[in-house]
Amino acid sequence: MKAALRNGIKKVDVIEMEKPEPQANEVLIAVKSCGICGSDIVRIQEDNPKWDKIVLGHEFAGEIVAVGEGVEGWNVGDRASAAPLMPCMKCDKCAQGNYSLCKSYSFIGSRVQGAFGEFLRVPARNLVAIGDLSYDQAAFIEPITVCLHPILRLENLLGKDVVVTGAGTIGLLAIQIFKAMGCREIVASDISDGKLEMARAMGATIVCNPMKEPLEEVCERELEDGAHVVFESSGAAPAKISAINVAKGRGKILLVGTSHAPITFTGPEFERISRQELEVIGSWMNYSAPFPGAEWTTAVWMMEAGLINVDPLKTHTFPIEQIQDAYDVIYKNEELWAKVMINF
Ligand SMILES: [Zn+2]
Ligand SMILES: [Zn+2]
Structure with a gap:
């Protein structure tokens, strides 16, 4: 599968990577849309080689193409977004529903492979149904939360x-x-x-x-x-x-x-x-109990109800092959941009 990987500061290559397989209680998502977040921009610019090893991208939506063992309520063909945080679910903070404060967390797109790749493993409990929203619209769920x-x-x-x-x-x-x-x-x-x-x-x-x-x-x-x-x-x-x-x-x-x-x-x-x-x-991240929280269902509802219109915020769209151009729009900062979207 194709995925975008940083190759030194501000440089991103689109490379071939092995397609992941969903483990128990996970699904495999074929990513359709993923927005570039301010935090991705920080990671791309940071003088830290760890960002050359991880596929970024955590504001995404796509279609479920495989379902691992033990997953209930989600099927191949379902359209979904997902919360990127994977809290430990064992510590006091998690027990209290303060998932953003968990110290033993993982995170899609900064600690495990993210959504600037064609396919992505996601725990089923992180999935968010997106109704009739377009994939680009659903990629705004995370920033709304x-x-x-x-x-x-x-x-x-x-x-x-x-x-x-x-x-x-x-x-x-x-x-x-x-x-x-x-x-x-x-x-x-x-x-x-x-x-x-x-x-x-x-x-x-x-x-x-x-x-x-x-x-x-x-x-x-x-x-x-x-x-x-x-x-x-x-x-x-x-x-x-x-x-x-x-x-x-x-x-x-x-x-x-x-x-x-x-x-x-x-x-x-x-x-x-x-x-x-x-x-x-x-305020840190976007979670509450029951995980991932009312932030996520409320975000979907607000878009469906017409209370939030994200379409004008999507100022640029690039295919994954041109993700370098997408980042360059942001670095050059010569034209008006808000959300820069990557499509697959
Ligand atoms: Zn973000
Ligand atoms: Zn925890």
Whole structure:
């Protein structure tokens, strides 16, 4: 089978690999669509030879082509997506349903072979039914669950003002979820005007390019009393600082984006957390009990119900043979891109 394997930093070769066989309680999926995740981009760029040995890709959907021993409820020909985390299911964290915190986990596309290959072994309990969604749409289930994981911990947001920092795929999906939840003002901030245009199309009511005007000033002018919720998806240090600055008293800050540079708060900025009694909520991955969790069924339902439209987020599609071109779109960053999709 064909699979994409890194061959040094930022270089990906499409090679022939042995087709895997499903073991007990697993199915074999013929991958049809797999999105490139921000974390794949980090892995492709990292100076670490381990990424030359593992097929990446964990936002995928495909068709079941073989079923291992002991699998119930899934058949050859079924269309499915799957949760990529394989928690140990034995530790205290797993017993409590906090699968993201499991220390003895495996992960499709970073610890075992991922979905930038034609065929993929998946534990049956990780499978997610995709109804009538297209394979490309179903490849968005995983990023939607990343948004839903912290948002499902929130209370009613009807009529509340929210801020989303970062208008990449995750931010653009979060905007649609906040719109579906009946938020009043949805402020989107990003340093790309093109992304802000997409944010508006997804339901943002106010947009802010912090290179032109600080988010703090926009929120001061446009919001009655700051943000009830700030969803930080950019990972950028200035956005994390602004997130704390624009939250209203007792507001919640959802930290979803990952940071790769130091973040320096002034004393008064950091102290806002105490003085304004802010709740800073960390969020990692996308799981809850019963595994893989309500995030996954809710993501499918939101797309089926028309509450989330992922089609405009898919800015580029490449066949697996051209995956290098797909990564190059991202590295060059010359054209507007959100989700870059690989098809088989
Ligand atoms: Zn991802
Ligand atoms: Zn565990």
